[in-house]
Amino acid sequence: MNKLTRGETHFLLYKIHSLTGIVPIGVFLFFHLAFNSLRTVGVRQYQFGIDLINNTPFLLLIEIGFIYVPLLFHSFMGFYIAYKGKSNVLRYGYPRNGLYTLQRISGAIVFVFLIYHMGTTVVPKMFYGKHAFEAAPFLIDIMNQQFGAWEGRIYYLIGILSATFHFANGLWGFCVSWGILVGKRAQQNAGWLFFLVGLALAFLGLATVWEFSLHPESVTPSISG
Ligand code: HEM
Known part of the structure; x- marks a missing residue:
């Protein structure tokens, strides 16, 4: 197999960066x-989600493979691209370029x-070794504490937005x-x-933050072992 040139390696890294933003990171965020x-819906329903x-099985491995490694790659590659200052000024007009700048700023904030x-x-x-059914009560108490203070709510507001x-x-x-959106019209419609x-x-x-802030509620483990 031929070795990739510097340009090809760059191209590949940019493409992987763009792809990881959607799969798996975007899918994870959703x-x-x-x-x-x-x-x-209710704190018990939320507890059920965290319990699940x-x-x-193999949670840590799944998290490392599908969340942490892609997230680290996407973040560091994103900083590299921002540092290289690859500008869009000549390719797109004013609103798109403004959004491109906001893309970099929001990435750093996230x-x-x-x-x-x-x-x-x-x-x-x-x-603290809170695994299985012990995790939910622990995490829910942390959330209650964070959303009980204005700083916590503001951090989450900024993070979520x-x-x-x-x-x-x-x-x-x-x-x-x-190359999925090619025409100008399609790009504009997709933007909306x-x-x-x-x-x-x-x-x-934000609805989640709202609910945690207004109705803090603790739970006991669904099943205690
Ligand atoms: C309403 C807002 C949010 C709440 C209540 C929330 C809650 C949580 C909780 C409880 C965990 C620990 C899960 C566990 O270990 O079982 C967690 C992990 C995590 N959250 Fe959030 N989160 C929120 C928003 C966000 C946002 C906006 C992002 C992305 C920027 C994010 C990214 C992550 C990541 C990457 C993890 C670690 C992955 C994992 O180990 O499951 N979260 N979050």
Whole structure:
């Protein structure tokens, strides 16, 4: 097999970066916000969701393979692209270029938010060894505490809006870069469609924050062992 040239390697890395933003990260974000919004139905329903995740076999391996590794690659490659300053000024007009700048800014914000978010959920869960049915009461108490204070609500507001914008706008970039959206008209229409997708996801996330903030409720393990 021929060795890839520097240009080909770059091209491949850019493509993988664009793809990982949709699969698996975008898919994860969609399910994550949808799963968390079970809290708006009731705390027991939310607990059921967390129980399901935390009783999944090979959870850590699945998380490493499908979430952490792609997320790290996508983040570091994103910083590299932003650092290289590959500009769109000549390719797109003013609104698209503004959105491209916002794409970089929101990506950086999501990165910081994720350090905070995972540092206050998954990391303490692992540190205190809260597995299986022990995870839900522990995580729900953390959420209650975070959403009981204005700082927590504001951090999540910023994190959710940045992540949903970054995903929706990234979906547009992905479709253009992979040749799915070719004509100007199709690109414009898809821009509006993806805006609605982002809005719906943001609504799911913010409704969850709202519910946690207004009705904090603790639970005991569904099954104690
Ligand atoms: C309403 C807002 C949110 C709530 C209530 C929430 C809640 C949680 C909880 C409880 C966990 C720990 C899950 C477990 O270990 O069983 C978690 C993990 C995680 N969250 Fe969120 N989250 C929210 C928004 C977000 C957003 C906007 C992002 C993306 C930027 C995100 C990305 C992640 C990631 C990457 C993990 C670690 C993956 C895992 O181990 O499952 N979350 N979240």
